[in-house]
Amino acid sequence: MASTGKTGALTARNAGLVACHVCGKLQPWVAGSECSRCGSMLHQRKPESLQRSWAFLVSALLLYFPANLYPIMTTTTFGVPENSTIIGGVILLWQHGSYPVAAVVFIASVMIPIIKFLVIGALLLLVRYGHPVKLGQQTRLFRYIEYIGPWSMIDVFVVILLVALIQFGGIASVYPGPAAAAFAAMVITTMFSALFFDTRLLWDKL
Amino acid sequence: MNAQTIDEEKEELVACHSCDLLHLKTPLPEGGKAYCTRCGELLYAESPRAIETALALSLSSLILFAAAHLLPFISIDIEGNATTIFLVSTIETLTEIDSQLLALAGIFLLLIAPLIVLLVDVALLYRLRFARPERSTVSRQLMLLSRQMRPGRSVVSRQLLLLAGHMTPWNMLEIFLLGVLVSIVKLASMAGITLHEGFWAFVALVLVNLIIAVKLDSETLWQALERLER
Numbered sequence: 001m002a003s004t005g006k007t008g009a010l011t012a013r014n015a016g017l018v019a020c021h022v023c024g025k026l027q028p029w030v031a032g033s034e035c036s037r038c039g040s041m042l043h044q045r046k047p048e049s050l051q052r053s054w055a056f057l058v059s060a061l062l063l064y065f066p067a068n069l070y071p072i073m074t075t076t077t078f079g080v081p082e083n084s085t086i087i088g089g090v091i092l093l094w095q096h097g098s099y100p101v102a103a104v105v106f107i108a109s110v111m112i113p114i115i116k117f118l119v120i121g122a123l124l125l126l127v128r129y130g131h132p133v134k135l136g137q138q139t140r141l142f143r144y145i146e147y148i149g150p151w152s153m154i155d156v157f158v159v160i161l162l163v164a165l166i167q168f169g170g171i172a173s174v175y176p177g178p179a180a181a182a183f184a185a186m187v188i189t190t191m192f193s194a195l196f197f198d199t200r201l202l203w204d205k206l
Numbered sequence: 207m208n209a210q211t212i213d214e215e216k217e218e219l220v221a222c223h224s225c226d227l228l229h230l231k232t233p234l235p236e237g238g239k240a241y242c243t244r245c246g247e248l249l250y251a252e253s254p255r256a257i258e259t260a261l262a263l264s265l266s267s268l269i270l271f272a273a274a275h276l277l278p279f280i281s282i283d284i285e286g287n288a289t290t291i292f293l294v295s296t297i298e299t300l301t302e303i304d305s306q307l308l309a310l311a312g313i314f315l316l317l318i319a320p321l322i323v324l325l326v327d328v329a330l331l332y333r334l335r336f337a338r339p340e341r342s343t344v345s346r347q348l349m350l351l352s353r354q355m356r357p358g359r360s361v362v363s364r365q366l367l368l369l370a371g372h373m374t375p376w377n378m379l380e381i382f383l384l385g386v387l388v389s390i391v392k393l394a395s396m397a398g399i400t401l402h403e404g405f406w407a408f409v410a411l412v413l414v415n416l417i418i419a420v421k422l423d424s425e426t427l428w429q430a431l432e433r434l435e436r
Contacts, residue, residue, distance in 0.1 A: 009227055009244065010227070010228045011221070011225075011226040011227055011228060012221035012226050012227075012228050013226055015228055017219070017221065017228070019221040019223060019226070022368060022371060023367075023368075023371070023424065023425075023428045024223060024424070024425055024428070025428065026219055026220065026221050037428060037432060038364055038367070038368055038428070039364060039368075040368070089392075093391070093392065096395055098391050098392075101387075101388055101391045101392075104384070104388065105388060135225070135245065136244070136245050136246060139224050139225060139245040139246070139247070140245070140246060143224070143247070150375070150378055150381055151381055151384070153315070153378055153381050153382075153385075154381060154384050154385045154388060155385075156308070156311065156385075157378075157381065157382045157384075157385025157386070158385045158388050158389045158392065159308070160296050160300065160308060160312050160385075161296060161385060161386060161389045162389055162392070162393075163296070163299055163300065163303070163305075164291050164295045164296040164298075164299040164300075165280065165282045165289070165291060165389070165393070166282070166284070167289070167299060168284060168287050168289075171284060171285065171287060172284060175303060175305075176300070176303075176305050176308055180305075180308055181305070181307040181308055181311075184307070184308065184311045185307075188311075191375060191376075195375065199224045199225065199245075200223075200224065200225055200226045202225075203224075203225040203226060203227075203244075203245070204226075
């Protein structure tokens with residue numbers, strides 16, 4: 001009745017069952033039916049997972065450039081405006097001797113997005129072209145980057161807070177630059193890319 | 207095999223949501239956790255009195271949320287020019303200077319998403335903890351009516367829990383807290399910074415939310431809701 005495939009591992013799909021994507025309830029798989037517990041549409045795998053994940057990943061990649069090239073905020077001191085980019089902010093923190101904070105901002109704003117692009121991109125290619133090796137590591141890698149992704153938002157929150165705090169008209173004031181919204185949009189699109197990715201697609205190749 | 211026995215058998219099975227492998231459920235000791243044998247993902251956890259603990263914590267969380275928003279948050283002093291802001295001032299300033307996109311992001315990530323998760327938690331946990339089989343006539347009639355439309359389910363609770371599930375990834379309070387700390391370091395060399403009650407309420411709020419996240423998973427809530435409606 002239930003086929004266990006080449007590896008002898010019994011998955012919900014092989015057993016004719018499906019775990020609801022939304023609430024996790026395990027139930028018999030009937031195409032086109034609703035979850036008996038939460039009422040969401042049942043799918044064996046997230047629908048159009050690869051296409052949606054790619055689409056958001058490419059959008060995020062495109063947003064990465066304005067987010068890093070344009071100023072994230074403008075500081076006006078005695079009427080003289082000064083633009084600063086994300087990297088500029090990190091360098092300034094470093095020069096002031098705030099090494100740990102400089103490192104946190106650098107990791108959150110520069111490293112995490114790049115790592116996320118590389119990992120999601122690689123996993124999407126692996127689903128399509130890869131051989132099923134080290135799947136446990138691939139799955140864990142995805143869980144890690146899914147967790148650390150939103151932390152990139154730190155710099156946007158710093159801008160939001162500095163803008164509210166420093167509004168002294170003539171003496172000094174801070175305004176958000178075009179990169180702030182681009183950066184926020186980039187973090188949100190990468191989060192969508194990860195939300196649509198289904199790690200079970202990796203295991204289906206076994 | 208009738209439908210009842212199939213249903214009972216399914217209760218003892220669990221599918222890993224990372225790799226779809228089926229496992230037979232085994233009873234766990236208090237505070238125990240079960241992981242997938244193939245990919246290592248958490249399958250389920252046994253947290254005794256999870257509903258009671260989470261209800262107490264989410265009520266505290268709601269009070270702290272109000273305190274963090276209603277009390278002064280932080281003061282800055284640049285060469286004698288001092289100003290004190292509230293958490294909501296951040297959104298106000300962004301709207302005033304026409305940064306609508308950032309204002310929207312701020313409202314959603316710092317106010318709407320966390321508040322929805324918090325309110326749904328409080329409402330559902332209260333209902334799950336204090337629900338009695340005998341109800342007032344009106345609510346009993348309403349429940350019977352909702353059962354006729356969707357047998358065995360409470361429409362409102364179900365929709366609330368679904369909504370909270372969709373909001374959870376967008377709740378970024380702890381990330382904002384790190385942002386506040388980075389801002390303080392950035393300003394420390396050029397301005398005097400004073401932290402107020404609102405800020406400390408916010409710190410406590412983040413800590414309590416972390417404990418709730420550890421104590422309560424959505425599966426516990428769904429199962430409790432299922433038992434209630436059976």
